[in-house]
Amino acid sequence: MSIIAERLSRIKPSPTIAVSQKARELKAAGHDVIGLGAGEPDFDTPDNIKEAAIAAIRRRENKYTAVDGKPEMKAAVVAKFKRDNGLDYKPEQITVGTGGKQVIYNAMMATLDEGDEVIIPAPFWVSYPDMVLLAGGEPVIVPCAQNNNFKLNPDDLEAAITPKTKWIILNSPSNPTGSAYSRDDMKAITDVLAKHEQVWVLTDDMYEHLVYDGFEFVTPAQVEPKLYDRTLTMNGVSKAYCMTGWRIGYAGGPVDLIKAMTKVQGQSTSNPSSVSQAAAVEALNGPQDFIAAHNEVFKERRDLMVEQLNTCPGLSCHKPEGAFYVYPSCAGTLGKKTPDGKVINSDEDFVTYLLESEGCATVQGEAFGLSPYFRISYATSTEALQDACARIKRACEALQ
Numbered sequence: 001m002s003i004i005a006e007r008l009s010r011i012k013p014s015p016t017i018a019v020s021q022k023a024r025e026l027k028a029a030g031h032d033v034i035g036l037g038a039g040e041p042d043f044d045t046p047d048n049i050k051e052a053a054i055a056a057i058r059r060r061e062n063k064y065t066a067v068d069g070k071p072e073m074k075a076a077v078v079a080k081f082k083r084d085n086g087l088d089y090k091p092e093q094i095t096v097g098t099g100g101k102q103v104i105y106n107a108m109m110a111t112l113d114e115g116d117e118v119i120i121p122a123p124f125w126v127s128y129p130d131m132v133l134l135a136g137g138e139p140v141i142v143p144c145a146q147n148n149n150f151k152l153n154p155d156d157l158e159a160a161i162t163p164k165t166k167w168i169i170l171n172s173p174s175n176p177t178g179s180a181y182s183r184d185d186m187k188a189i190t191d192v193l194a195k196h197e198q199v200w201v202l203t204d205d206m207y208e209h210l211v212y213d214g215f216e217f218v219t220p221a222q223v224e225p226k227l228y229d230r231t232l233t234m235n236g237v238s239k240a241y242c243m244t245g246w247r248i249g250y251a252g253g254p255v256d257l258i259k260a261m262t263k264v265q266g267q268s269t270s271n272p273s274s275v276s277q278a279a280a281v282e283a284l285n286g287p288q289d290f291i292a293a294h295n296e297v298f299k300e301r302r303d304l305m306v307e308q309l310n311t312c313p314g315l316s317c318h319k320p321e322g323a324f325y326v327y328p329s330c331a332g333t334l335g336k337k338t339p340d341g342k343v344i345n346s347d348e349d350f351v352t353y354l355l356e357s358e359g360c361a362t363v364q365g366e367a368f369g370l371s372p373y374f375r376i377s378y379a380t381s382t383e384a385l386q387d388a389c390a391r392i393k394r395a396c397e398a399l400q
C-alpha cells in the first residue's frame with residue numbers, strides 16, 4: 001500500500017515552478033538560458049519596505065501574531081480597499097495569509113464539499129483547478145477565445161452555471177494572458193452573476209496595479225454592489241510591491257467566510273510572518289509612486305515583446321492591458337519540423353524546442369488550459385528580452 005494519499009493523485013506539481021526550476025538547473029550546469037517563465041518582477045523590494053522589516057526585527061516583533069494578521073496589517077488592508085477600490089470592509093472581514101496562494105487555498109478548503117463546482121475561465125492561473133480538486137470540488141473550465149481577448153463571454157458563463165456551482169474565480173489582469181476586464185466587460189459578467197444567488201465570486205486582483213495606457217482597473221464588488229455579500233476580494237503585495245518572497249496576501253469578504261478561512265489557517269500555518277506583515281504595512285501605507293515608474297518600464301517591455309513576437313513566422317501575439325505576461329499563439333508552427341527532424345505537434349513541443357535549441361524557458365499554454373499558446377513573462381531585463389526575441393525568431397525561422 002502506498003504512503004501517498006489518493007487525493008494527491010488528483011493534482012500535479014505547479015508547471016510554472018517546474019519551468020523556473022529547470023531553467024535554474026540548466027543555468028547552474030553552465031547553459032546559456034534566458035528564464036521567461038517566472039511570474040515575479042525583476043525589480044527589488046523598495047528600500048522603505050525593507051527598512052520597515054528591519055525596524056520590526058529590531059523592535060523584536062518576533063512572536064506569533066493573530067492567525068489572520070495583526071491589527072495594523074488589517075487596518076492597512078481596510079484602508080487600501082477603501083482607497084483603491086471604494087470597498088468598505090471592517091477588520092473582522094479581512095484575512096491575511098502567507099501569500100495570495102494560501103488565501104485562495106483557504107477559501108477552497110473552507111467552502112467546498114465533494115462535487116461542488118467551481119467555474120474557472122481558461123486560460124487560468126495554474127493553481128486554481130488543482131486547489132479545487134484538492135478540496136474535493138470539480139473545476140468547470142470555460143474556454144475564453146483569443147478573439148474575445150481571452151475574456152469570459154457572458155453567454156458562456158450563463159451556460160456553465162448549474163445548481164451545484166459554488167464559486168467562479170475571476171482574475172483580471174490575468175495570469176497568463178495579461179488581459180483585463182474594462183468596467184463594461186465586468187458589468188456584463190456581474191449582471192449574469194447577480195441572477196444566480198448560489199454562486200460566490202472569488203476575484204483574484206493580484207495584478208490590480210499593473211495596468212498600462214491609462215486602463216481603469218475594476219473589481220466585481222465595486223462594479224456590482226449586489227455581489228458584495230458573496231464576493232471574496234483577494235489581493236496581495238507580491239507583484240506590485242516586488243515582494244514575492246515575503247509571502248503576504250490578503251482578502252476581504254463576509255465575516256462567516258473569513259472566520260472559516262482563518263480556521264483552516266489556524267490548523268495549518270497560523271499567522272503569516274510577523275516581519276513580512278510589518279513590511280506589507282509599509283508597502284500599503286507608504287509611498288506608491290514607484291509603481292507608476294515600474295509600469296513605464298513594463299509597458300515598454302510589453303510593446304517590445306508584442307512587436308517582436310509578431311515578426312516571428314508562425315506566431316501571433318495579442319496586446320494585453322496589464323500584468324507582465326504575453327500569451328502568443330504558436331498555431332502557425334504546428335506540423336512544422338525542427339532542424340533535428342522533430343515535428344511540432346503541440347505547444348509543449350514548441351516550448352521544449354525553444355528551450356533546447358535557443359535556451360529560452362517559457363511555459364506551454366496547455367498548463368493554463370488553452371492551447372496552442374505559450375506564456376512569456378516579461379518581468380526580466382529589457383536586454384534579456386531583446387536577446388530572447390532574437391532567439392525565438394531564429395528558432396521559428398529554422399522550422400520547416
Ligand SMILES: Cc1ncc(COP(=O)(O)O)c(C=O)c1O
Nearest residue numbers: 039099100101125175206236238
Ligand atoms: C494570478 C495569481 N494569483 C495569485 C498568485 C499568488 O501570489 P502569491 O505569490 O502572493 O502567493 C499569483 C502568483 O503567481 C498569480 O499569478
